[in-house]
Amino acid sequence: MPEKRPFKNAVIMNNIEKYFGNVAALNGINFEVGANEVVGLIGDNGAGKSTLIKIITGVFPPTKGELYIRDKKISLKDYNVKQAYKLGIEAVYQDKSLGEKQDLWRNFFIGRQMTNRLGFIRVREEKEMAQKIMFDIIGFRGAGITAESKANKLSGGERQGIAIGRAMYFDADLIVLDEPTSALSLKEVQKVLNFVRKIKESGRACIYISHILSDVYEISDKFIILDRGKVVATIKKSEVTLKKLSEFMLKYAHAK
Amino acid sequence: MKHLKMSIAKLVKIEGLTIIGVFIALMILFIMTAPHVFTGYRIYMSFLQTVPPLLILALGLTFVITAGEMDLSFSAIIAFSGFIFCFIFRTFGTPWLAFILALLSGALVGYINGLLVAKVGVPSIMATLAAQFFWNGLTILLSRGLSWNIKEIRPYFIHTLFVGRIGGIVPAQSLWGVGVAVFLWFILNRHTFGEHILFIGDNVDVARVMGVNVTAAKIKLFVFMGVISAFAAILLTLEMINFWTTQGAGLLLPTIAAVFIGGTSIAGGYGTIIGSFFGAYIVGSLEAGVVASGIGGYWTRLVTGLVMAASVSLNIILNKEKGEGLKERIKESIFIKKGGEKSSLLKRENLKNT
Numbered sequence: 305m306p307e308k309r310p311f312k313n314a315v316i317m318n319n320i321e322k323y324f325g326n327v328a329a330l331n332g333i334n335f336e337v338g339a340n341e342v343v344g345l346i347g348d349n350g351a352g353k354s355t356l357i358k359i360i361t362g363v364f365p366p367t368k369g370e371l372y373i374r375d376k377k378i379s380l381k382d383y384n385v386k387q388a389y390k391l392g393i394e395a396v397y398q399d400k401s402l403g404e405k406q407d408l409w410r411n412f413f414i415g416r417q418m419t420n421r422l423g424f425i426r427v428r429e430e431k432e433m434a435q436k437i438m439f440d441i442i443g444f445r446g447a448g449i450t451a452e453s454k455a456n457k458l459s460g461g462e463r464q465g466i467a468i469g470r471a472m473y474f475d476a477d478l479i480v481l482d483e484p485t486s487a488l489s490l491k492e493v494q495k496v497l498n499f500v501r502k503i504k505e506s507g508r509a510c511i512y513i514s515h516i517l518s519d520v521y522e523i524s525d526k527f528i529i530l531d532r533g534k535v536v537a538t539i540k541k542s543e544v545t546l547k548k549l550s551e552f553m554l555k556y557a558h559a560k
Numbered sequence: 561m562k563h564l565k566m567s568i569a570k571l572v573k574i575e576g577l578t579i580i581g582v583f584i585a586l587m588i589l590f591i592m593t594a595p596h597v598f599t600g601y602r603i604y605m606s607f608l609q610t611v612p613p614l615l616i617l618a619l620g621l622t623f624v625i626t627a628g629e630m631d632l633s634f635s636a637i638i639a640f641s642g643f644i645f646c647f648i649f650r651t652f653g654t655p656w657l658a659f660i661l662a663l664l665s666g667a668l669v670g671y672i673n674g675l676l677v678a679k680v681g682v683p684s685i686m687a688t689l690a691a692q693f694f695w696n697g698l699t700i701l702l703s704r705g706l707s708w709n710i711k712e713i714r715p716y717f718i719h720t721l722f723v724g725r726i727g728g729i730v731p732a733q734s735l736w737g738v739g740v741a742v743f744l745w746f747i748l749n750r751h752t753f754g755e756h757i758l759f760i761g762d763n764v765d766v767a768r769v770m771g772v773n774v775t776a777a778k779i780k781l782f783v784f785m786g787v788i789s790a791f792a793a794i795l796l797t798l799e800m801i802n803f804w805t806t807q808g809a810g811l812l813l814p815t816i817a818a819v820f821i822g823g824t825s826i827a828g829g830y831g832t833i834i835g836s837f838f839g840a841y842i843v844g845s846l847e848a849g850v851v852a853s854g855i856g857g858y859w860t861r862l863v864t865g866l867v868m869a870a871s872v873s874l875n876i877i878l879n880k881e882k883g884e885g886l887k888e889r890i891k892e893s894i895f896i897k898k899g900g901e902k903s904s905l906l907k908r909e910n911l912k913n914t
Binding site for chain 1 (some may be wrong): 725746753755756763773820
């Protein structure tokens with residue numbers, strides 16, 4: 305049974321603006337993700353999708369606006385990736401999830417290592433835990449891949465599996481997936497989509513970003529469409545078919 | 561048979577094994593070509609006396625190169641911190657104050673390097689080249705270009721502790737070299753600082769989105785390199801009981817060569833302390849070895865070049881298996897995409913056409 309979360313919304317953005325120099329990447333963003341909602345975030349290249357999620361995951365702060373995580377207002381000055389971890393936010397990025405030349409056990413715990421007081425890593429514990437995650441959560445069995453394998457020995461799908469497994473292990477309330485399938489073979493895409501279904505079943509929230517509308521449509525409860533730094537539409541799945549959604553997106557492509 | 565193959569594969573994985581092999585081969589070669597020199601212990605004691613400053617620099621630089629950065633300023637720190645050490649000792653007569661202030665002077669140079677690289681965004685090779693000129697220049701100004709003798713430091717404990725002769729034979733600095741190497745092995749492979757360096761060198765974006773404070777880690781890295789260089793400067797100055805303004809200049813390229821001979825990747829994300837350890841001893845023993853072999857001193861640099869090319873090539877060839885494995889995987893995934901699952905591929909194309 306999914307565990308009910310003690311808050312209504314995983315994330316709320318209120319009038320968020322982000323400038324890089326003079327260029328507005330995001331302009332007046334209002335955005336909501338329910339506690340157990342899968343949100344498909346769609347939009348063309350440069351629409352601001354990645355900027356938006358990097359604000360949620362604490363990679364950089366917005367220029368202006370309000371951010372609520374688990375219904376609580378965030379002090380944007382002190383917000384960073386480590387804070388986001390503490391608030392139960394995990395991210396899986398297309399090609400920025402794993403250090404290629406590093407052992408998998410390092411990849412699981414980078415940024416929040418299990419250490420002693422002097423900052424030395426408790427290697428055996430990390431390795432055992434990594435192995436356990438790979439067995440229990442991701443389901444890697446006997447494929448010749450262990451916690452001591454290097455990340456570059458894995459296929460694209462396996463890598464995303466590791467990154468998603470990591471997010472599940474840390475018991476995230478919100479898992480953000482940024483283009484998780486764009487480098488994958490189609491069989492592997494199905495695996496990733498199954499992971500997203502698992503996220504939903506376990507009572508968590510998810511933001512799913514992808515160019516591939518059919519994937520987004522399959523798993524999302526709600527679609528938020530971004531265009532040139534603005535939210536142009538928020539559509540519930542019950543209100544739209546895949547065909548309608550595609551036509552709608554195409555209209556935006558033409559409007560340019 | 562399969563068992564044998566596996567154990568060979570495991571052996572290749574052992575850190576620094578390639579370079580230890582090169583080192584042993586080189587020593588055997590020297591023993592064969594110059595038995596009168598290389599079967600006695602004196603030549604080895606002389607290596608243990610002269611190599612440690614180069615070794616300690618190479619160990620520090622291993623971190624910098626692993627992080628995907630470069631430091632060219634450490635040769636200036638050898639001069640600057642060596643000068644600070646001599647100056648404080650000669651002025652106040654207190655060796656430990658001199659020791660601490662010399663380390664701090666290295667930290668200061670490193671901190672400024674770190675600020676330029678991590679905060680301002682100057683590529684490290686440029687920032688540290690500028691630093692090399694600046695701190696060398698400042699050293700020349702302050703010392704008025706003179707060399708300073710500090711033979712009064714001989715009776716002090718600090719001299720015995722760092723560069724004394726254990727049992728009248730073994731130079732103490734060689735043990736300090738081993739100690740620093742063991743300690744830094746643990747820092748690189750078992751400490752959060754080392755792990756952050758590995759990830760920053762591997763892919764700085766991954767490090768950042770996974771919660772590593774990249775700016776802070778890079779500043780720490782250059783401060784660390786500064787302190788390590790200052791320590792090497794103190795060992796060198798104590799051994800020579802003398803400071804001269806160009807005392808670091810001859811160490812710059814040999815140190816960089818030692819790190820690369822050891823097998824640390826210039827691409828970042830992988831560094832080997834054991835490799836740098838033997839790399840430093842290879843570079844440090846070549847000159848004496850070549851001269852003793854009777855080929856003549858003019859050949860030293862040429863041989864260093866050959867050894868470096870050979871070691872780096874060997875490292876790449878032995879690691880090739882991994883690379884090919886990766887190629888296979890890429891081929892596989894392209895093949896699946898092309899032939900395997902047409903139906904869903906069509907689905908994607910349909911979408912584009914609507």
